[in-house]
Structures are given as structure tokens and as C-alpha cells.
Amino acid sequence: QKTPADNKTLADYRKAHLGKGMSLSYQDPIQIVRGSGPFLIDQFGALYLDTVNNVAHVGHEHPHVVKAGQEQMALLNTNTRYLHENINLLAKELLETLPPELAVVHVVNSGSEANELALRMAKVVTGNKDILASEMGYHGNTNACIEISSYKFDGKGGEGCPEHTHIFPLPDSFRGLYRGADTGEAYAKEVKKKISELQKTGRAPAAFIIEPIISCGGQIELPSGFLSRAYNDTRSAGGLCISDEVQVGCGRMGSTFWGFQLHDVIPDIVTIGKPLGNGHPVAAVVCTREVADKFANGMEYFNTFGGNPVSCAIATEVLKTVKREGLQANALAVGDYLKSGLKELAKTSSILKDIRGQGLFLGIELTDDQLKPLPEETKYLSNRMKDKGILMSIDGPDHNVLKIKPPLVFSKENAMQLLGTLSEVLKEDYLKT
Numbered sequence: 001q002k003t004p005a006d007n008k009t010l011a012d013y014r015k016a017h018l019g020k021g022m023s024l025s026y027q028d029p030i031q032i033v034r035g036s037g038p039f040l041i042d043q044f045g046a047l048y049l050d051t052v053n054n055v056a057h058v059g060h061e062h063p064h065v066v067k068a069g070q071e072q073m074a075l076l077n078t079n080t081r082y083l084h085e086n087i088n089l090l091a092k093e094l095l096e097t098l099p100p101e102l103a104v105v106h107v108v109n110s111g112s113e114a115n116e117l118a119l120r121m122a123k124v125v126t127g128n129k130d131i132l133a134s135e136m137g138y139h140g141n142t143n144a145c146i147e148i149s150s151y152k153f154d155g156k157g158g159e160g161c162p163e164h165t166h167i168f169p170l171p172d173s174f175r176g177l178y179r180g181a182d183t184g185e186a187y188a189k190e191v192k193k194k195i196s197e198l199q200k201t202g203r204a205p206a207a208f209i210i211e212p213i214i215s216c217g218g219q220i221e222l223p224s225g226f227l228s229r230a231y232n233d234t235r236s237a238g239g240l241c242i243s244d245e246v247q248v249g250c251g252r253m254g255s256t257f258w259g260f261q262l263h264d265v266i267p268d269i270v271t272i273g274k275p276l277g278n279g280h281p282v283a284a285v286v287c288t289r290e291v292a293d294k295f296a297n298g299m300e301y302f303n304t305f306g307g308n309p310v311s312c313a314i315a316t317e318v319l320k321t322v323k324r325e326g327l328q329a330n331a332l333a334v335g336d337y338l339k340s341g342l343k344e345l346a347k348t349s350s351i352l353k354d355i356r357g358q359g360l361f362l363g364i365e366l367t368d369d370q371l372k373p374l375p376e377e378t379k380y381l382s383n384r385m386k387d388k389g390i391l392m393s394i395d396g397p398d399h400n401v402l403k404i405k406p407p408l409v410f411s412k413e414n415a416m417q418l419l420g421t422l423s424e425v426l427k428e429d430y431l432k433t
């Protein structure tokens with residue numbers, strides 16, 4: 001076996017030759033060389049329980065997925081200009097999970113590319129240019145995606161809101177503009193206000209885009225009634241509705257396969273990314289037949305890598321594995337167990353102020369009693385959890401939300417380990433209240 005490089009050598013080279021904007025997690029970064037189920041493994045063989053990786057959806061290096069990729073790689077990988085069964089099989093597997101209105105698939109290579117295509121579709125179909133998006137939303141790293149991602153353009157190095165983007169307030173019922181139960185209508189009115197302002201300038205929206213749980217915003221669950229109202233108002237104004245399912249899709253919500261299904265709406269376009277390839281770069285855009293037909297206006301849509309037989313074999317096997325192993329049901333059972341365990345833990349700690357989310361997509365917001373965010377305590381917790389073998393990530397406008405979005409093979413035992421370790425760290429002097 002090859003001797004692993006030491007962390008300092010890797011970090012020094014990276015500092016000298018890789019883009020400075022590419023951040024590393026943790027004050028003392030770790031080197032990961034293998035994955036297995038819900039675990040990541042460092043160069044010394046130490047196991048970390050991974051609550052961060054919603055990409056390794058069916059578990060790190062799932063043997064069926066690895067095999068599907070290896071076998072197809074040995075046979076053929078080429079572009080989509082030839083007939084090939086794999087792309088059709090993937091489309092079938094995906095469409096089986098969606099309502100019949102969503103009937104046409106484009107296969108792409110990343111979540112950013114999926115949203116980029118969705119935005120272009122909306123602009124071509126409606127003839128409009130303006131996009132409605134949420135405060136603290138993130139939809140990808142391409143130019144058009146950054147332009148609708150307030151998480152980026154309102155943050156460090158950002159250039160502010162572009163003229164064709166219209167940002168409505170983060171629909172956060174815990175610490176947002178409107179708080180408590182039944183805020184759906186009030187937040188939806190903010191979307192309507194943006195639409196009315198736009199109409200006054202003689203323009204109309206091309207699309208309204210949102211994640212069904214806003215991840216970078218800090219695992220913000222949309223208040224009940226918000227999405228259906230916002231969809232109706234967008235459509236009345238001539239716009240399309242895009243559901244960004246890049247983080248939440250493919251069974252993670254537990255009670256539903258897709259995030260939009262939590263809200264009883266049907267989008268015009270759904271974008272799917274991270275989980276679809278279990279780590280392999282494959283993503284998809286699924287839309288209605290009407291959108292697909294209008295988008296096909298004569299200009300060819302060509303994508304060198306999108307929909308290749310290897311990516312499709314992998315993505316098909318991921319979806320089959322979710323179904324075969326009952327991972328949606330596991331997300332529901334383990335997610336509910338974990339959420340109620342966290343709520344119990346919150347009763348014993350005055351800084352865990354809000355526990356939220358669905359299935360295996362949960363958030364823990366840390367504030368003091370006046371709801372002042374506690375980013376330093378959140379960072380301390382995440383670093384100490386890492387020291388004790390559990391990886392957790394942080395997000396939210398004030399960097400005070402711990403996120404839990406592990407591979408869906410996360411078991412009740414894994415959840416117990418997480419709860420036990422959290423409870424230990426919360427007793428440390430730095431966090432004692």
C-alpha cells in the first residue's frame with residue numbers, strides 16, 4: 001500500500017497552487033481517503049460518522065453503484081448522439097418517482113448546470129428575464145446561478161443584487177421577518193409584493209425558484225401555505241415555478257420522495273443534483289411537456305458529458321438502491337427518532353433553541369435567550385464533534401445552524417452515537433450555561 005501524504009504537505013501544496021476561494025472544513029483540516037456507508041475514513045484508518053454528505057446518498061462507495069459504474073466504464077462512454085438504453089432507463093426510473101405532469105428529462109452534470117438550464121428554459125418559454133428567489137438562497141456556481149443566489153451576491157466578495165433578480169425575505173418562522181405559527185400567507189405576500197413592483201415597471205417574472213427546505217439559509221422549512229400561494233401568484237403573472245431539489249430530493253424528506261410534495265404543489269421544472277450520482281457528477285432537469293416543447297425552439301441542446309452511459313448507469317442504480325433498500329422509509333424513521341432526540345437534548349441545554357427539518361435533513365439553531373445567534377459556540381461544537389469522530393456542517397446567515405444531512409443509510413445506532421456525543425460536548429465548560 002502507498003504511504004499516505006502528510007496533511008501539512010497536502011495543505012502547503014494546496015495553498016500554493018489551488019484556488020484560494022476553495023475552503024477547507026475545520027480549524028485543523030482532515031485528510032479523507034476512503035468512504036464506507038455513513039462513514040468517512042482518514043489516512044490512519046480513523047472512522048468519522050458523516051452527517052454532512054448528502055451526496056453519498058445511498059452510502060459512501062455503495063457496492064452496487066460502484067459496480068454499475070465500473071461495468072459501464074469498461075464497455076462504453078460516449079455522448080448522447082447515439083441511441084443507448086441507459087439514458088432511457090434513467091429517465092424511466094426518475095419519472096416513476098414524479099407526478100405525471102413532469103414528463104420530460106434532460107440529463108446534465110451538476111446542480112449548477114441543472115439550475116442554469118432551468119433558468120434558460122424559463123426565459124425561453126416565457127420570454128421574460130426576471131427571476132424571483134429567496135434571501136439566503138444558493139442555486140449554483142455559474143454566472144446565472146450566482147446572479148440569483150443572495151447567499152453569494154449579498155455575502156463576502158459579492159456585488160449585490162443584479163437588476164433582473166428579485167429577492168423576497170427568507171421565510172424563516174423562527175427568527176425571520178414574521179415569526180411563529182401561520183406565517184405562510186405573510187411571507188407569500190412578500191413574494192406578491194415583488195411581483196407587483198416588477199409589473200409596475202412593465203415586466204413580468206420568468207420564474208420563481210426555491211428549495212423546499214432552504215439549506216444555506218439554515219435548514220429553513222417553508223411555512224405551510226407559502227409555496228402554493230407563491231406558485232399561484234407567479235403563474236398568474238406569467239412565470240414558471242422551479243423546485244431546486246439538489247439537496248432535498250430523492251427520498252431524503254422521508255414522508256415524500258421530493259421536497260415539493262411536502263407542500264402539495266407541482267412545479268413546472270424540477271432540478272436534481274447531488275444525490276443522483278452518489279458522488280459521481282450527474283444531475284437532471286425534469287419539466288412538463290409544455291415547457292420542454294416550447295424550449296425546443298429549433299436551437300439544438302447539446303451537452304458533451306450530460307447523459308453519458310456511465311453517468312446514467314450510476315444514477316439509475318442509485319435510484320434503484322433507494323427503492324430496493326427502503327431508504328426513504330429509513331430517512332423517515334431515523335430522522336424522526338433523531339429529531340425527537342434532539343428536542344429532548346434541547347430541553348437540557350439553553351443554547352439549542354430550534355430543532356427543525358424533515359427526514360434526514362435537520363437543523364439545530366443555536367442562540368441565547370434573547371435569540372441572539374451564537375456562531376462561536378456553533379463553531380466550537382462542530383470542531384469538538386469532529387475531534388470525537390462526527391462530522392457536522394454549519395450554515396445560516398449568522399453561521400449558527402448545525403446541519404444534519406447524512407447518507408440515507410444512517411441508522412438508529414448512528415443517530416444514538418450522534419445524540420450521545422452532542423450531549424457530551426454540550427457539557428464542556430465552553431458551552432455550559
Ligand code: PMP
Pocket residue numbers: 110111112113115138139140141211215244246247273274
Ligand atoms: N442548488 C443547491 C440548493 C445547492 O445546494 C447546490 C450545491 N451546494 C447547487 C444547487 C449547485 O450544485 P453543484 O455544486 O452540483 O453545481
